[in-house]
Amino acid sequence: MANEPTSGGRTGAELFIQALENEGVRYVFAVPGEENLDLLEALRTSNIELILNRHEQAAGFMAATYGRLTGRVGVCLSTLGPGATNLVTAAAYAQLGGMPMLMISGQKPIKSSKQGLFQILDVVDLMRPLTKYTRQISNANTIPAKIREAFRLASEERPGAVHLELPEDIAAETADPDTHIFEPSDARRPSASEKSLEMACDMLRQARHPLIMIGAGANRKRVSQALIHLVNVTNIPFFTTQMGKGVVDERHPRYLGNAALSSGDFVHCAIDHADLVINVGHDVVEKPPFFMRPGGKQVIHVNFSGADVDPVYFPQHEVVGDIANSVEYLAEHCGHCGNHDFSRFMEVKAAVDRHLQDRADDDRFPVVPQRIVSDVRRVMPEDGIIALDNGMYKLWFARNYPAYDNNTVLLDNALASMGAGLPSAMMAAMLQPNLKVMAICGDGGFMMNSQELETAVRLKLNLVVLIINDSAYGMIKWKQAQEGFQNFGLDYSNPDFVTYADAYGAHGHRVTGVADLRPTLAQALAQGGVHLVDVPVDYSENRRVFDEELADLTCQLKAR
Incomplete structure (x- = not known):
């Protein structure tokens, strides 16, 4: 559980950077200020690379995209006040987009300050509606625990943004010599229950015109492989949301198109014809790829977490758990159903292909x-x-x-x-x-x-x-x-x-x-x-x- 402390006390800034190293951080994207100077000095001798940006918003976008592409937490740094407020858009970008990101902002000394309220905002409260976790660090000894918790929550499905505020005096404060750093956990995502998976298989077997929709939550390598297996075994046609593009190679003969619009496009002719849509990785934060209506088609929600019920999205069945495992189960156990009829979908595909040329x-x-x-x-x-x-x-x-x-x-x-x-x-x-x-x-x-x-x-x-x-x-x-x-x-x-x-x-x-x-x-x-x-x-x-x-x-x- 612990990295043994070095002899003598470490400053809060040194402890902070060592905890980031322990989490495997490669880069910190930053526009530093004077409140970050202790942290900057600790970073200077670290194996973490500082990427100096020209605006905090861009630093946040880069950190969020690092999280999106690697699955690991991207880290960005700003000073207090205007530096922290410039991270707000990036915080919302990561939070809504499901990208793991840690924002670190500086602050004036909290134990004793001679600058009044100059540049001081309640950044923790500002970040609260935009993050999964936001805290001010008020004691150097608590730094490792707060960093481990921030990384855990940022990475945990559904991933998102977290924020820590490190005041100037806490960064310079000497931590107790026995303060230890927590090792990252390797907790695995739970699998969906067999009962919910079998219910999904039953719905799929009974459907006449099933269709698969691929959303942003499916944009993972393991999910991609499982979905290819499912499509190849069942021959069920599929379409994607904007953020689900590329999960399955779009040259696949069963690919119908992208729901770039919410209604009125060729792909919606297929959606309207479907009696069952298997939504893999859909999240209501993304612009609706189609509108559900009471009494219409059935929808199965397959995702890491349950569906947020929305006026145009209220799935009849949910398969909640690791997406790759769920999709692989459907591929292995639902089988190829002889009663499925995809002829109408193939007409739509032909029309889409002609139109796109x-x-x-x-x-x-x-x-x-x-x-x-x-x-x-x-x-x-x-x-x-x-x-x-x-x-x-x-x-x-x-x-x-x-x-x-x-x-x-x-x-x-x-x-x-x-x-x-x-x-x-x-x-x-x-x-x-x-x-x-x-x-x-x-x-x-x-x-x-x-x-x-x-x-x-x-x-x-x-x-x-x-x-x-x-x-x-x-x-x-x-x-x-x-x-x-x-x-x-x-x-x-x-x-x-x-x-x-x-x-x-x-x-x-x-x-x-x-x-x-x-x-x-x-x-x-x-x-x-x-x-x-x-x-x-x-x-x-x-x-x-x-x-x-x-x-x-x-x-x-x-x-x-």
Whole structure:
């Protein structure tokens, strides 16, 4: 249970860093302040690498993405007051997205301070609704216990954000010599009961048109393997939520598409036809992939935890426990049912496949979204990673970009915060230096954390940043037009992005014709280093496809 203390007392800061080392922490993403200086000094002699960011929000996004990609707790650090408040968005991002992350914030001395209330906020209370656990450390001797508890809760399903505040005087305080550090536990997730699994099998055997939905909670390697087994054994078609992309290779013949919209898309024709939907890893924090209605289809909820009942999500049966084990049980025990009829689903798939080829080679300039998605897919290798910021293009990539493996499409459909795309891609590039990584951002989202280009260059990352440029908040403009409002208040001007990239020591590229896009991206990926590619987009396709064409085509499909 214990690491033996070194001779003599350790400061709170030294004890804190030793406890982080004991948890296997590799990086601390940080914008330090004077209240963190003792901790910074302890970090200087540690084997943990300090990643200095240019904004606390980006540090938090990187820490959260580290948690998402590794399953281990990502750690970020800020000072008090404005530093801590800048972590709030990242806290919500990790909490809603189910990403394990620890935030550490500094504070003025709590035993004796001569600075009044300068920069002081109740950060613990501020973080309470955004985290699974938030505490101020008031005694150096309690540091190891609080860190172990924070890591336990951050990692435990459902993962999320935790926060510890380390005041300046506690960081400098000498802990008792016998203060010990707690070893991480290796508790395993419980398996679902056999009774609930057999009930799920019975429902599956009785169903005529079952369908599988794959959500964010299934984005784990073991779950991916189990789901492939289930689909191959039962032949049940499947679709994904936005955050479930890539769990099963989307070239699979039973893949129907992505529920990027909540209703009215091709995949919803299949959902409407289903009499049973097996929801694997769905969480109501994600934008609803479809709406349940009383008296409609039956839904089985398969997840690490029970379903939060929502007006549009109220499953009739729940299988609660380790998802991979549950799915593997269904594959091994439910069998291939001869009464299943998937012919209608295959008609939907054929319609989806035809639709997604439309305009993929369109030669218009500025470039239409379908062509952008198609060219990105063509230049990215099978194991390449794209990290999407939030904007109109996210819908296009969710629908039109086939993912071949889990966590190769990083997008956020829970908090859906702008500004996360670049830091997320940077984290992926750090963890996977031999893979091709591309951040895909709108001009609006990119500018929210564009200063992190300097961090990416300093870290010598291999990263391509694709800016989809419409000089506006494009998704809101689309919604504004949808609702019949006049175009107002959403247009702006941008810097010269090529010059901007060059100023940071990155390589800037401007696409001036549709034929330039694919070779420019391919060259940037091949060269290595940090590249920014600015491409103008024609978003007139938003209205044509999402507001006009889909309604007509899906009605035709339903009428067959």
